[in-house]
Amino acid sequence: MPDTGIGARVLRKEDARFLTGRGNYTDDINRPNQTYAYILRSPHAHAKIKKLGIAKAAKAPGVVAVFTGADLASDKVNGLPCGWLVHNKDGTPMVEPSHPALVTDRVRHVGDQVAVVIAESRAQARDAAELIEVGYEELPAVVSIADALKPGAPLVWDQAAANTCYDWELGDKAANDAAFAKAAKVAKVDLVNNRLIPNAIEPRAAIGEYDATSGHYTLYTTSQNPHVIRLLMGAFVLGIPEHKLRVVAPDVGGGFGSKIYHYAEEAIVTWAARKVGRPIKWTAERSESFMSDCHGRDHVTHAELALDGNGKFLALKVLTKANLGAYLSTFAPCIPTYLYATLLAGNYATPTIYCSVRAVFTNTVPVDAYRGAGRPEATYVVERLVDEAARISGIDRAEIRRRNYIPRDKFPYQTPVALQYDIGDYHTTLDKVLKAGDYAGFEKRREEAKKRGRLRGLGIASYIEACGIAPSAVVGSLGARAGLYESAAVRVHPTGSVTVYTGSHSHGQGHETTFAQLVCSTLGVSLDNVDIVHGDTDKIPFGMGTYGSRSLAVGGSAMFNAMQKVIAKGKKIAAHLLEAAEADIEFANGEFRVAGTDKKKALAEVSLAAYVPHNYPAGLEPGLEEQAFYDPLNFTYPAGTYLSEVEIDPDTGALSVESFTAADDFGRIINPMIVEGQVHGGIAQGIGQALLEGCVYDGQGQLLTGSYLDYCMPRADNLPSFKVDTNVTACTHNPLGVKGCGEAGAIGAPACIMSAILDALRPLGVASLDMPATAEKIWRAVERAKTPKAA
C-alpha cells in the first residue's frame, strides 16, 4: 500500500470533481418547480421607512409573491440572534439590538434587507423589485469610529448611548500603570486596522424548500457550519424543531469566516418556501456580497510598550476602538475582545498587559470574523510596537524578539491575558526563518537596490494564534452561547470500507483528503476505501463547523476518538474469533493480532463478523460504527515568524514584494502539501490587507468599494512565490498533536509587510503608515517626508 497516511503529500480526492466542472455548489443545485428570490436592499445608510408599497411589484410578470418585514412579524419570525454576550467594565451587559431579517421601520446600512420578491425567474424577480415603492426619510449616518464617538453624533440605535455596544477591559490596570512608571523607554504607536471585505469567490446562495406532507424544511446554503445554521435559524428565528429542518452546505466556494454566520436570506427563503409552496433559490450578485457579507477588522488603536534599559518588555497597554457595523452578527462581539485582547502577549513574556476595547455601532455592514479574526489585529499591534521598541532602543529587530520570546523551558506558559500556551519553540522557528530568508545578507541586497534607485526594506513579524476554539466551558464563561466541541461518526461497513461523518465543513481545506489520511493511518484502510461526509445535518450526528482553524484539532480529534472506539470493539470481536483474551489483542496496520503470534484477523474480517454475527461474542451488539464528541482541553497555539522584502520606487510609490518567507509551527502535520497551500492563501490575504484592500465608505455611508472595480483584490502579479517552512512542537492536549494552519498567513503577513515598508522608508524619515499601503499612500508619505517641516 502506498504511503497515504499521516505526513504524506497525498493528492486531493476532491480535485477530480472540481477540475472537471462537477463540483456541486449551492447555485448549481436546482429543485423541481423552483422559484427565484431577489432581495430589495436599502440604498441609504440610515433612513426611516415611511412607506412601503408592493402592489405594483406583486402584479408584475412572473411574480409569485412579495414579502416585507410586516409579513415576517405577523408570522412571529424573530430577528437573527447574536451568539456571544460581552459585558462592560462595570459588569452590565452589552447593548444587543434586534437584527431583523427584513426591516420594518428603519434601515441602518446600505444593503439592509427591505423586501423580497419571489418570481419564476431571477430576471423577473429583479425587474419586479424595481416596482416596489419605498418612501425613505433619510437620517444622518455615522460611518467611521470617530464619527460614531463624536459628542452629539446621530445614534444608530436609540438604546446605545454614544453608539457604544460595550466598553470592555482585560488585565490589571493598576499593575500596568505601575510598570509603565518604571520604564526606561516607552514605544508608542497609533494604528488603523483597515476594514476588509472577505470576498470568497463563490457568492452566498440559499435554496429553501418545504414538504407539506411531512412538514420538513430543507435549506441548501453556502455555510461553513450547517448545524449551527440549523440551530440558530430553527430554534431562534423560525421556530422549526431540529427534526423538521435539514440544512445542507454542499461544496462551498471559500468562506474565510464570512460564511459562518446566519444570514437573513437563509431565513427568508426557508420561511417563504412554505408560504409559496415551492422551492426558492437566492443567489447573491457580487455587488450584494459587498454590501451584505459581514466585513472584517476595522479597529483604531493606541498602544504603548514599556521597556527596561536592555530592551526587555515590562508592560503593554492597548486602547482599541472597534467598529461592529449596524447590527451584531453571530460572533461579532467576541472578535475584538476574546479573540483579540487575549492574544496581546504575542510570543513574548511581557509581565503585565492591559487592554480596553470600546465597540461601536455605525451605519455600515456588520463586522465579524474574517480569516484570523482578532488575531491579525492583535499581531499587528504587538509587532508594530516591537519594531518601534527596536528602533528606540537601537536593538536589531530579530534580536529584540529573541530577547523577549517566552523561553522554550517556560511552557506551559500562563500569559497575563487569560490564555495558557501549552507548548512552543519560538527561538528555533526564528532561526529557521532567518536562515531561509537570508536575514544576514539583507544589507547587501538593500545596497544593490539603492544603486537601481529602489528602496528595499526587510520586514519581520512573529505571531501567535489561539485556535481550535475551544473548551466549551471556557468559552461559555466568556459569553459564548454555544458549546464549541466537534462530533464524528465512523462507520465501518461489512466489507471493511469506511465512511466518516464529520461536523467539520470543508470549503477549500481538503478535508476529504486529510481526514481520509487520518483514517488510513489509524485503521489501516486504503485511501480509496474511505469517504468523508460533511455538510448535511440529516447525515451527520452534530457539528459546530469550520472556523478558527479548528477542523483537524477538534474535528480530527473527534474522528480519532471515534476510531479508537471502533478499535476497542473490534478487539472484542477479534478476541472471540481468534479464541484469545481481549487484553492480548493488538491492532496495527488494519490487523487485529494476538500479541507475539501470527494469529490475526483483518479489519474487514472483523467488520464482516460484526454485521454477520453468527460466530460472535455473547452480549456484544452487532455492527461496527462509533461516534465521538470531542471538547478540547485548551486552545491550540500555532505560532511562527515571517520575513519579507519589498522594493519601492520612491518617485511613484510603486511597490513590489520581492520575497516572502514563512516559518510556522502547526504541530504535527497530516498533509504538508495542503498545509503549504493554506499558508500561501493566508499570506496572500495578509499581503492584500497590507497593500491593496480597504473598504471605503463616504461620509454619508455609501459604499465606495462595492465591486471588484473599486475593491482591490490581490491578483497573481501582485504577489511573489512564497517560501514556507515549518518547525514542529506537537500540541500537548489533543490526541493528534495538531494545532491548525488555516489562518496563520493572514495573521502574520500584514505586520510583516508593513515592517518591510517602514524599514524601506525610514531612511527618508517616514515613521508610520497605515494599511493598505497603496502606491499613492507611499508616494504621499515620501513627498511629505521630503517637505521641510515648518519651524
Place this chain on the structure above:
Amino acid sequence: MTAVTVSMTVNGKPVTATVEARTLLVQLLRESLLLTGTHVGCDTSQCGACVVDVDGRSLKSCTLLAVQAQGAQVTTIEGLAKDGKLHPMQEAFRENHGLQCGFCTPGMVMSALDLVKHNADPSEREVREWLEGNICRCTGYHNIVKSILAGAAAMRGK
C-alpha cells in the same frame, strides 16, 4: 420579454435553446444546458470564474449575450477531459495542488489553456500577468502559477 432561439456547438455537441434575448452565455450554459462547471463570481467581469473558450478565444461568458455566441464552437471545463482522462492542464492543477475551494478553478484552467495557445513556454512572470483577469481567494496563486507552468510543459511534451 423577447424570446430568441440560439444554436451553437458546446463541447462538440450541437445545442439549441430558446431564451430571453438578454440571457448571458453563462446563464445559457448553467441554467439551460445545466453545465454548472462554469461559475459566476462577480458582476463586473473581473473574477474570471466564467471563462470559456468561444471559437478558440478565452472569453468571460458573463460578458457575452447568448445570442452573440450564435453558431459558435464553445468549450467549457466539462469538455476538456477525454475518455475519463484529465487534460494535461487539469492534471497539472491536480498534481500541484492548484485549487482549494475549486470555484475559480474552471476559469483558471480555461484561461491557462488560452495562455498556452499564445505562449507555449511562458515564464512565471508571464503566467502571473496573464492571470490579471482571474481572481483566486484561496491559493495565493502560488500553486496555480506552478500548475500552469507544469501544464504548459506537459502540453509541450516535456
